[in-house]
Amino acid sequence: MPSKFVRLVLAGSTALTLFGGAGMAMAKDNITFAAAVFAEAGRGDRVREWVEEFNASQDEVSVEPVAIPFSSLANTVFTQMGGGGGPDLVRFDQTDFFAAIPSGRLLALDDLIDETAFPFLAPDRFMKVDGVRYGLLFDTTGYALLYNENLVPEPPADFETFLSVAKEQTKDGNFGYAYRATMAERAGFWQDTTNFVYGFGGRWSDDAGNLTLNSPEVVAGIAAYKAVYDAEIIPKGADAATYRRMFWEGKIAMNVDNGGVAAIFNSNAPDLPFGVAPSPFPDRAQGLIMTALVVNANTQHPEAAAKFLNWAYQPENQAGLLNAMGTNVGTVVELTDEQLAARPWLPAYEEQMEYALPQVVLGFESQTPEIQQIVLEQVLEVLQGGAEPQAAMDRAQALAERRIRR
Amino acid sequence: MSTRRSASARLEGHPLTPYLFAAPVAIYLILFQFYPLVQEFYLSFTATDLLRPSDSTFVGLDNYSFLIEVGDLHKVLGVTAIYTICCVVFAVGLGLLAALLLDAPFVGRGVARALVTVPWAAPSVAVALVFTWMFNAQYGIFNHGLRALSLPFGAENWLDSPNLALPAILLTTVWQIFPFSSVVILAALQGVPQELREAAAIDGADRFNIFKTAVWPTIQPTVFMLVLFVTIWSLRRFDLIWLMTQGGPIGATNTLVIELYRQGFVYRDLGSAAAIGMIGLTVALVITVIYFKVTQAAERAQGKR
């Protein structure tokens, strides 16, 4: 027998035992909680500390936060879930949440948590599908107009004013506005487009279950998106990370963005005076960001997960989470005056919650990614290919209908 | 060749030796490559959700026909073809140039050779981020440079423009992969017999002819093998494109593997992803077969076989 091989096999099995045995079960129930936010600068550490409070408060369960890169969270976790594994708890954004439900990979939570015990915010209703609760609202925020008060003393109240203010502000290397318009940021591009569409009264689908991608209001929203693009008031091609940084460096005057971003502006540039106002569109409906805290159906420790869930939604812990995240959390939280003073943008965003709608295509939630791709490609044709909004959206409607009929 | 066969026969020992030698790798490949491949082949004829990979519904050729009719398959294949050909031509070409430049002795040659591998050593995520930043329309160094040179196009939105996105991606990709070619060719250049070069030089040949008669024949098999590998790898290169453009804008950089990833992990449609994988595999197999036929014919012509 070739000695080299024997040596190899021995080495291999030793290594396997060493590495494989490293994850031995401990006296505490060890469960994992995966989220992209754990890797975020600033926020990530605060949320980790919040999880540690739970670990320190009792001896039976230990929650291990696992940061997964945002861009690959869904495909990583989905692959793991599909393979019978995956983290025990996950914070999913809405598109992924709705995608996971039909496949039965999420544990129904009705038995694990008494929902009447907690004052959930309105968007929590989306956590139930066909009467079964699959997730708990973890954090939520809407969209509003953030503006640099040094550059724009009064926020524009309508779209025409907004355009002219933005044009005025685009000079000397500054820009009046910024949004996403590249496929590389598909999810964000969709959010920004949806805000414009909702803001002009459009909806992606109607109550009868039809797609309405080419309704006049939707087309108006797309036309407005194009108007902004053509007005040369945005740093074209800049991704959100870049233009948000530009905003807090004072190079962008206005930006429709979510509450989490307001928190980021504040922590990176505490001296920057920025204001919050409703988005400058005719309709107050804007997109809703909501993330769901879910339990993996593959989990070996549902009771441990339930313990964490019940702890997480206690009022004092919700307050702690709100402090960590900087945005609204799943339940109503009473803030002290000084907490409010530290986060002056929260009331405006809370007010916006009334008008907020999820950014998935209602009625076609789990097919949203495919519809997204089709719509965004047509929007790009409008922005860069010179296509007419109505014609482009008609094409989108036809392609999407063909796609979902499959 | 017959000499070789009989020489090897003289070395023959235990009849099982060849199988023992080949077995570990064969088992390894079967377990980690072929078993998944067979699974993928089967999956391509089913409708399967990423979240439930074991619940497959047989749908026959439906995935394939959908890809062809609605999925713009021809456009994807076209982009893939352009991407692959350009990668091969420029990466191997630049690699060859680099290897030739680094072959002759000069002060600091060792350091130069190590520096040339820096693109290959750099992790894709960092490369994608820094190149995206360099391509930035307002603040990127490329546009700054173009403006400084007073060239008319200095405000280009590289990654965002349907016409410039693919060249930008190609530039980034070729930058990252040409060191591999140069390392391999450099190693092969060490095998060029010095006498051949000197003989050609004595004959009064200029540098180009020295290259043609003495150097090229020696490194030609290596370069051809390199061409094949780079071609095949281009069919599967993913990281940079996904991180920089996700296949956009409007499909300008949407290669086969990008479309595969999108079908499998964004739409969660494993069946369609597998179908694209099979199509890619077929293309690669065809290329390989052509390669083998061409090199065999070339070697026959040169009287080597």
Place this chain on the structure above:
Amino acid sequence: MGTQTTHLPRIIAVLAMLGVASFPIYWMFVTSLTPSSELFATSPNMLPRFEQLGIYLEVFRTIPVATWLWNSFVVAAGTTVLSIALAILPAYALSRFRFAGIAILGFALFATQMLPEAMLVVPLYAIFGQLSLLNSLFGLILANTAFVVPVITWIIKGAIDSIPLEVEEAARVDGCSRIDIVLAIVIPLITPTLAAAAVIAFFHGWNEYVFAQTLISSEALRTASVGLASFVGELSTPIHSVMTVGVIYTLPAVVFYLFAQRYVVAGMTAGSVKG
């Protein structure tokens, strides 16, 4: 081509090439040191601001970069050792033996190069799950090796092709078994090719992303490629940390190459000359 070393055009060409190769990394370095407020200046800051170098130490303090680098190193080194060990014998077999199946093996090795990681990660996850190889660096090493062995086998085969059979025959006459021939005679003769193969395997293991992201779920075992990607956040990207870690992540691989290249080029006899 052999003797003239001070040709001006040659020097310019070499410098230009080195400039092209290293500029983006240089730019990564400069960007990592550029204060946020100056990133958007109208004329860019071309030189590194060395006073900001503190960020390189800061990054080790606040981010588990050292852990990531260590894990990447284990994966890369493991891939290198395992793949070379696995590749030598089949490479020898492909070169010296002629029997049914060897041609199939050779072709099969090529065929595996055509499979993207994205396509194989789902079935591999299931297989690894059954073999309890998930969330272990060893499992990741196994996965990476599967992808690297074919290339290495072909390259080593090419090197073995160029060793004259007479050398082996002499050893045979002396009563050596095949294995002894391989270990004692062939391997020492192909050291430069083995070094080149080591570089290829190391770089692959060092940079691999798709498998590292899916097969490893605990943060303690995260590799630098995934760690770097995790910076690209949902809402903002700390560009300085990313560029800093990017530079830090590139260096070890370059150092490894500096170390290995001494073996790669020195006297590498006709690596793949006879194809």
